[in-house]
Amino acid sequence: MDRKLILISNDDGIHAKGLEKLIEVVMPFGDVVVVAPGKGESGMSHAITMKHPVRIRKISEEPGLTKYSCSGTPVDSVKLALNKILTRKPDFIFSGINHGSNSSISVIYSGTLGAVTEGCFNGIPSAGFSLLDHDPDADFTLACKYSSKIINNVIKHSLPDGTCLNVNFPVIPADEIRGIKVCRQATGVWKEEYDKRIDPYGSDYYWLTGDFNNFEPDAEDTDEWALKNKYVSVVPIKVDFTSFEALDIIRKWDFS
Amino acid sequence: MDRKLILISNDDGIHAKGLEKLIEVVMPFGDVVVVAPGKGESGMSHAITMKHPVRIRKISEEPGLTKYSCSGTPVDSVKLALNKILTRKPDFIFSGINHGSNSSISVIYSGTLGAVTEGCFNGIPSAGFSLLDHDPDADFTLACKYSSKIINNVIKHSLPDGTCLNVNFPVIPADEIRGIKVCRQATGVWKEEYDKRIDPYGSDYYWLTGDFNNFEPDAEDTDEWALKNKYVSVVPIKVDFTSFEALDIIRKWDFS
Numbered sequence: 001m002d003r004k005l006i007l008i009s010n011d012d013g014i015h016a017k018g019l020e021k022l023i024e025v026v027m028p029f030g031d032v033v034v035v036a037p038g039k040g041e042s043g044m045s046h047a048i049t050m051k052h053p054v055r056i057r058k059i060s061e062e063p064g065l066t067k068y069s070c071s072g073t074p075v076d077s078v079k080l081a082l083n084k085i086l087t088r089k090p091d092f093i094f095s096g097i098n099h100g101s102n103s104s105i106s107v108i109y110s111g112t113l114g115a116v117t118e119g120c121f122n123g124i125p126s127a128g129f130s131l132l133d134h135d136p137d138a139d140f141t142l143a144c145k146y147s148s149k150i151i152n153n154v155i156k157h158s159l160p161d162g163t164c165l166n167v168n169f170p171v172i173p174a175d176e177i178r179g180i181k182v183c184r185q186a187t188g189v190w191k192e193e194y195d196k197r198i199d200p201y202g203s204d205y206y207w208l209t210g211d212f213n214n215f216e217p218d219a220e221d222t223d224e225w226a227l228k229n230k231y232v233s234v235v236p237i238k239v240d241f242t243s244f245e246a247l248d249i250i251r252k253w254d255f256s
Numbered sequence: 257m258d259r260k261l262i263l264i265s266n267d268d269g270i271h272a273k274g275l276e277k278l279i280e281v282v283m284p285f286g287d288v289v290v291v292a293p294g295k296g297e298s299g300m301s302h303a304i305t306m307k308h309p310v311r312i313r314k315i316s317e318e319p320g321l322t323k324y325s326c327s328g329t330p331v332d333s334v335k336l337a338l339n340k341i342l343t344r345k346p347d348f349i350f351s352g353i354n355h356g357s358n359s360s361i362s363v364i365y366s367g368t369l370g371a372v373t374e375g376c377f378n379g380i381p382s383a384g385f386s387l388l389d390h391d392p393d394a395d396f397t398l399a400c401k402y403s404s405k406i407i408n409n410v411i412k413h414s415l416p417d418g419t420c421l422n423v424n425f426p427v428i429p430a431d432e433i434r435g436i437k438v439c440r441q442a443t444g445v446w447k448e449e450y451d452k453r454i455d456p457y458g459s460d461y462y463w464l465t466g467d468f469n470n471f472e473p474d475a476e477d478t479d480e481w482a483l484k485n486k487y488v489s490v491v492p493i494k495v496d497f498t499s500f501e502a503l504d505i506i507r508k509w510d511f512s
Contacts, residue, residue: 045302045331046364053453053461075301075365080462083448105377107497108302109331117497121361121445146511153509162443163502180511184498187418189377192339197309205309206336236502241363241373242440246419246492253409255402255436 004030004155007090007119009077011041011098011111014059014069018097021140022129023065025147026094029155031064033090035081037111038069042100044111046118047073056080074115082122092154093119096129097143099136103168103223103233104186104212113166117239120164127154127165132227142177143169146232149180159236166235170227181231186222188214260286260411263346263375265333266354267297267367270315270325274353277396278385279321281403282350285411287320289346291337293367294325298356300367302374303329312336330371338378348410349375352385353399355392359424359479359489360442360468369422373495376420383410383421388483398433399425402488405436415492422491426483437487442478444470 006026010019014036026032035056054072061067068085070077078093095115102110112128119126127150131143150167159165166185170177192210199205214224223233262282266275270292282288291312310328317323324341326333334349351371358366368384375382383406387399406423415421422441426433448466455461470480479489 040307043304043306045300045304045370047301047303047329048299048365048464050299050464051296053463055459055461073303076464079448079464080450083450084452084462105495108373108495109304114301117364149511153511157509160499160502160505163499165506166497182503182507182509184500184503185496187496192335194336194339196340203311205311206340207309208304208306208332208335234506235497236499236506237497238499238502239361239364239497240441240443241422241491241493241495243416243419243492243494244440246416246494247438247440249416250421250490250492251438253413253438255405255409 004091005088006030006032007081007086007093008032008034009036009074009095009115011037011044011074013037013040014067016099017136018099018131018140021144022094022097022147025144026151027064029151033081033086034067035070035077035085037074037077038071041073041111043109044073044114045109046075046114049073049076054080056085074111075118078115078118090124093124093126094151097140097147098130099138100130100134101132101168102128102130102166103227104188107166107185107237116164120162125154125159127167129167131169133171142174146180150234162238163236166237168223168227168233170230172230176230177232178230180234181226182234183221183223183226185235186214186219186224187216188212260347261344262286262288263337263342263349264288264290265292265330265351265371267293267300267330268355269293269296270323272355273392274355274387274396277400278350278353278403281400282407283320285407289337289342290323291326291333291341293330293333294327297329297367299365300329300370301365302331302370305329305332310336312341330367331374334371334374346380349380349382350407353396353403354386355394356386356390357388357424358384358386358422359483360444363422363441363493372420376418381410381415383423385423387425389427398430402436406490418494419492422493424479424483424489426486428486432486433488434486436490437482438490439477439479439482441491442470442475442480443472444468
């Protein structure tokens with residue numbers, strides 16, 4: 001049987017510890033090509049670079065593992081991999097392991113998940129992995145163990161058409177984990193508090209800060225509940241923005 | 257009755273003709289505050305600026321209309337407006353009129369729609385408007401006429417909780433328009449063909465180009481069909497990435 005060809009990306013950039021850890025987890029499953037942003041691209045969502053050209057650079061090559069850095073976003077990285085770098089369509093795309101949560105509504109801000117949904121649009125089974133710890137030197141022991149279990153299942157079963165996975169890991173000692181919970185995305189919103197400062201030249205500038213407000217903290221079928229209760233959360237995701245339940249309401253409007 | 261407070265943004269930037277046209281359409285409905293990127297931010301999706309500070313600058317102020325430019329993305333613009341610029345929560349957010357299509361899967365790449373969904377997350381009835389013409393001097397006559405009809409309805413009826421609108425206008429003579437069609441997002445994918453070039457210093461670089469592949473060109477309930485058949489397309493959208501139909505499939509996996 002041919003070895004699997006697996007594309008890896010992330011949004012923390014080619015030098016992130018979480019990326020190294022995901023490579024270690026994935027390498028036993030096939031030949032790995034990494035195409036990841038050269039610098040941190042957190043919060044870049046599904047952004048693509050249209051007003052500037054993008055560049056790619058081969059970083060290293062060893063048996064079963066080739067790495068490229070990309071000057072653009074995570075989605076640019078996946079697009080360039082599929083169009084210019086890989087000689088065939090990859091069998092799977094995995095993204096992460098992100099330094100920080102991508103649960104609930106964070107899925108739409110996340111560059112890690114941007115890479116995943118881009119793979120999904122192209123018919124490639126894809127999954128993103130995130131650890132609820134922003135520390136550049138975070139402990140990925142638990143995340144690696146459970147990423148491997150989940151990747152094993154993705155490779156064995158594939159994924160339903162148009163579906164990918166958003167996996168998040170709580171920050172708890174490995175022996176306290178209660179298992180994996182397949183759940184839905186909690187509803188909530190990030191409430192911003194911009195930190196206003198004055199630069200050395202007397203002008204204002206603002207840093208984005210904020211807290212997540214969970215609209216349904218007691219809903220046991222959500223990713224937020226799972227993570228707070230010491231589970232790994234696995235949310236199967238798809239991208240269709242249509243609000244089917246609103247179609248009939250809007251159709252009753254008078255546009256004359 | 258108090259006048260409505262209406263926030264306007266876009267992704268083509270504060271100087272775009274489409275933004276000027278949307279302001280003209282909206283001003284009869286209330287007091288308008290514009291917070292838009294200082295430069296073009298097409299393709300920025302739901303990106304937020306986390307690694308740099310952002311800045312805002314008041315551009316102009318006249319009765320019923322104040323304009324600010326923002327150094328960040330469309331979503332940054334909305335977040336700063338809600339958190340730092342506006343003295344109260346706006347009644348509505350409108351974004352556009354975009355120079356270029358945001359139908360089908362383009363909704364996820366679009367900065368115009370990023371601003372809209374950010375408004376929606378914050379409980380504000382929001383709608384985005386896009387004309388299928390990238391020309392900086394495009395003719396917005398038809399787009400303005402129909403934007404006004406739709407905005408009139410949004411203000412009259414509001415929108416269901418968690419729902420916003422993605423409106424696209426075809427490029428046809430105004431007298432050929434067949435009306436407004438409320439429809440779902442077509443399924444399809446952008447197939448990239450990166451244009452590889454060599455810079456004056458001998459290094460490769462790539463420009464993103466591509467064509468949209470519609471997976472269901474004959475589906476009459478889609479936005480792509482509506483636009484091709486001379487309708488204005490109105491897609492009610494919401495953001496919940498959960499694939500509810502996949503939950504039971506993934507729950508059967510063996511994670512031991």
